[in-house]
Amino acid sequence: MNLASTITAVKCPVCGTLCADPPLYRYTASEAATHFCPITRNATRHHRLKASITKLWSGDECNILQCKECQFAFAYPFVGGDEEFYSILHEQQGYPTWRWDYDLAIREALSPFEKGQILDIGAGAGMFLRGLEPQWKRYAVEGSELTREPLKAAGIHVFPDLSAIPQSEFGTFQVVTLFQVLEHIADFRSVLAQCRQLLCAGGRLFISVPSGEAMIRQEKLTGCPDMPPNHVNKWTPDSLSRVLHDANFYPQPAIFESPSWDNLKLSLHLRVMTKATNQRSLAAQVYRISNKRLRALLLSTLGLPALIKLLPYVQQLRQGGSFVIMGTAR
Numbered sequence: 001m002n003l004a005s006t007i008t009a010v011k012c013p014v015c016g017t018l019c020a021d022p023p024l025y026r027y028t029a030s031e032a033a034t035h036f037c038p039i040t041r042n043a044t045r046h047h048r049l050k051a052s053i054t055k056l057w058s059g060d061e062c063n064i065l066q067c068k069e070c071q072f073a074f075a076y077p078f079v080g081g082d083e084e085f086y087s088i089l090h091e092q093q094g095y096p097t098w099r100w101d102y103d104l105a106i107r108e109a110l111s112p113f114e115k116g117q118i119l120d121i122g123a124g125a126g127m128f129l130r131g132l133e134p135q136w137k138r139y140a141v142e143g144s145e146l147t148r149e150p151l152k153a154a155g156i157h158v159f160p161d162l163s164a165i166p167q168s169e170f171g172t173f174q175v176v177t178l179f180q181v182l183e184h185i186a187d188f189r190s191v192l193a194q195c196r197q198l199l200c201a202g203g204r205l206f207i208s209v210p211s212g213e214a215m216i217r218q219e220k221l222t223g224c225p226d227m228p229p230n231h232v233n234k235w236t237p238d239s240l241s242r243v244l245h246d247a248n249f250y251p252q253p254a255i256f257e258s259p260s261w262d263n264l265k266l267s268l269h270l271r272v273m274t275k276a277t278n279q280r281s282l283a284a285q286v287y288r289i290s291n292k293r294l295r296a297l298l299l300s301t302l303g304l305p306a307l308i309k310l311l312p313y314v315q316q317l318r319q320g321g322s323f324v325i326m327g328t329a330r
Ligand SMILES: [Zn+2]
Pocket: 012, 013, 014, 015, 016, 017, 067, 068, 069, 070, 071, 072
């Protein structure tokens, strides 16, 4: 497919403005597969990912377009990863940890209610729900069958997707949370509409997403792409507020993640990891070392030249990568 000739007709999925500027980025399926799993790490998984991405894009190429009006940026073809893509990707996932936005959700979204029903969409291992006080009746939407079982065992009511929640539950939730989910979904309007249906009047929808601006900065400074079809949306507070308003919510002002040294550490890690996707790089050679301790030691050594290169941008790299917006159901 010749994308360049069709891009002129693409409308911003948030505000409808025509996006006629050249794309911010252009990726091939091979680059995307290399980003998620370099061929040197696991050739079979790399090729399976590439085939799955090519199928999603109905071709070999994906562009990232940005709207001039609301600054929202999105993948074109505008299609998120499916079950097959994530099942291959998640074979290599790390352990979940408690996040800054969980604390914020408890303080901002849960605290106005003494008790109630809460739904976490894309709950993963259920780290957030497991950390809640017992007066909360906990529900989860989780697409992976493997993850659903331990959630059930922890006493959480689990659904495989939003449409599986029965109508009898509509209007009964005080809080719905979407932690780092909305950047993955092309059909975000239908997700937000379903969230509104589930919430009672005055109920809270708590959303955290990577900041589109931070993702563009990350790509510029570390070389690490915010790669589709995993992330297909780059949100800004303005664009997210617009779609929340359209879905019958009162959007609250955005809250940004605080600057921290951990964010700088993550940037160094991303830079070394991105270098390692080049098979001939020193970083790639180090990743081939099977002795874990030696590999970790050498990788931290490689972080040093990365740090020197990034030194002029320390303040920018310490900035948080995500922001939070809460919507109150109208
Ligand atoms: Zn727009």
